Amino acid sequence: MSPIINAFAQGIKKSGVKPAEVCVPSDIPFEPNVVKQLGVDYFHTIRGRAIVFGTGLKLANPALKVVPVVGDLMTLGGNHFVHASRRNMELLVICVNSFIYKKIGGKSVPSTSPVFSLYSTFEEPFNIPHLGNSCGAIYTARWTALHTDELVNSIAEALNKRGLSVIEILAPGPDYYTGINNIDSNLVKFYHKNSEIKNNEDPRNVGIMPDENIVVGKFTDKERPTFIDVYNAQLSKVIGDKFTPYGPVPTSRTGAGLGTGKNESGGKDG
């Protein structure tokens, strides 16, 4: 995880986004000092619900930058990923793919590649960039945890995108995964060596397949109106001038509110 956290910290810095405005709902437990270092607001959610928790944060306060960091994204939360992509909710989904459920002792996850896992040889992994792209995500990329510079650039770039971006990071868990599969514990180096950068490759062709090089790169980068954009456009069209657009109000110390007046923001201090 630590190279990813470093990349994340650098990515935030590079993007120009204030860390204080960044909210990270995640079903992966972060160490408290990591959160302190990053300077973000961190929410450890129930399994699989990081994306929808983030949807709530984002819609309640559109000024926030919400970055769901998900581990087993494609198991419990797969549906939320599909629908958040469809809505083009303004989230940056970082999917840390360690090919295994680390916390519960090495069960295989849906993105486990058949070649690498004893227990899931009969299941094919998800091609996460392709799934995201097919559902409407505007930015898809995949890197290994050792592609540090590219990863930092991707995070910085995606943080400034308006819409759902997904970055898949290959970072195998050394304890369980490599142990069970008798692979060199420096698997991440193996991935780094056996990966091939193909930017702008059609996501259709980037599935992780046995005996093939792992394709990494930035695959898609397009523009599409976000959920709130479409909401505002549609409602102004139907309601007319009476409609007050729903949208971001700059954050302040006491928190970012939605309305314009002080009393409208849901409460007063104290």
Place this chain on the structure above:
Amino acid sequence: METLKTKKMKEVHPMEDVLRMNRIPHIWCPGCGIGLAVTAFAAALEKAKIDLNKVAIVSGIGCTGRVAGYIKLDSFHTTHGRAIAFATGIKVANPDLKVVVFSGDGDLISIGGNHFIHAARRNIDMLVVCVNNFIYAMTGGQVAPTTPLAAYATTCPFGSVEPPINIPYLADSSGAVYVARWTTLHIRRLTNSFIEALDKKGFSVVEVISPCPQYYSRINRLGDGLDMMKFYHDNTEIRHGEDTKNLDIGFQGKIIMGKFIDRERPSYTERFD
């Protein structure tokens, strides 16, 4: 006239072998397309000449969720969204059975979306019939993930603000081996598609575009079932093998139909063996 009254003639419904006649009349509104989809499916079952005792049909909740209850197979009316997961259990426990999931867009793609993509990824050998009427009809016309942009529904009283999902593209990107789309006007082709898909090993998806005169059409002022049929007649185009990413359906836009995907991939139970 006297002769007609003699009781020698017994009225037999042509599909009595496949339908539970004691449950007819069904609950669907006049003009609804689900009945047509069921007819096509029943015809396919008869034509495909498969042992009906070896077919299980699973539905979720919703208007289309009632289908399982009208078909004389081993029928299961399950909880909302879990039809595919339930069917996975049946198939894996007894791979000899043919398993058909017959449900609606809300049930399969919204709440059941995760089971849909995972069953497709695992390539569980089943036929999924997704009747897409663009709305939640059973609960009274709420917005669905398939509702076209700017179309009205009760929970989006100012028009839908969410781009609809392209079901064939989702199925394709998750790994389905057979993907087709037809409307309820194209019964013959739909029936043939069902026959083909029933024969296919792996996760097959047939999307059936169906009119909902009571909610979708009424809220959006599109006329009755017949008007929708005319609309399907004028605004559909058959393009077999079309790239699934081009299959979005806009509000009253062109509907592209056909068989889009037909490929081979080892199914879950085959891999397991």
Place this chain on the structure above:
Amino acid sequence: MKANPRDVLTGVHYIDGDVAAGYGVLAAGCKFVAGYPITPSTEAAETFARVAPKGNAMFIQMEDELASISAVIGASFAGVKSMTITSGPGYTLMMEAIGFGAMLETPFVLLNIQRGGPSTGVPTKTGQADMMQSRWGSHGDYEIIAISPDSPQELFDYTIKAFNLAEMYRCPVMIMSDECVGHMTEKVVIPPAEEIELEPRRLYNGPPGEYLPFKPDGDFIPKMVKAGAGYNLYISGHVHDERGYPVTNEEFKSVYLRRLVDKIRRNKDKIIELKEENTDDAEVIVVSYGISSRVAVRGIEKAREKGIKIGNLRLVTVWPFPDEKIIDLAKTTKAFVVPEINYGQIAFEVERCCHGRANVVLVPHSGAGVHNPDDIYDAIVFAAKEKKKIEGIVEYKTKLEKLVFEGGFKLKE
């Protein structure tokens, strides 16, 4: 804090309970509702979707109930009042996140228009069988507040109260209504905005460095901040210390969990609202909530006409349960009659508090309908006549059950 006049549809309305609840949500200053269609609660969501732009609020129909409630908890941490609306199966799906919300001390409101269960049950008809689930549904120890309104007017009023309680005690508040009330059309009077008192979010206002998200104030309840305001929040569903950091040792867990339940239990007197009538010298007291309390009124009137000294205790707040009240009443009364649309949930709570001092007669109902008032009357007469103390609960057989199970009644479809 007063309600915003923009959000209050002041006037006299003739609307059903679901619509009244939808108006109540807006009036309460709620800015975020996430829901998923489910009969019979959908109309409340539809109503809010219609009026939301008026209050610059957001309604979103999520992909399922799990998503709805998670988004609601997220929105609450972003600093707005939020709620979700559901029924039967949807409520069951939400259970995990309700425990999560309670653990995180998230203020949010959940409207459950109960329907006939279990499973898909009878979607279009009534039931009151989620009462225990609302209290014990999620795993682990936690406390919530549950209110049970009995009319559209109350659905409006108590929706606002639910938001106030949620903000006051930082916990999920359930409005446990039922299909009958939800679909009952009655006169609803919405007062002017200045007559509606709202509880604002209790925000911490000090510098970020010193903020401890789970350090309680004097009354057990910590102050909140809004996400994205520079407080470097660490919020976790693990058992946590005052900073929010996960801890696993016994001492910390006992300190934290004690407060989680104590903040409700020690404030019980302030939270509980009951409606009492002639309970002081009653020989029989009817304990009821929701739609059953309205049906019971006829049975009570009839018993009173026959000269039975009858009291009426209506639980507006069902959870936390008014133990002390029942214990007190059990000392003076002979029996309690509990009509509810289930096979015994709150009746067992009443029996627990009676502790053998008074008889408890349950008038059960399977759902898909309400009690026949005569059954309640008969149960009252039975309870008034019975001289000996009966251990446990007496399950009264209703007329319908007698017909179905004893008297050759033919079920027709």
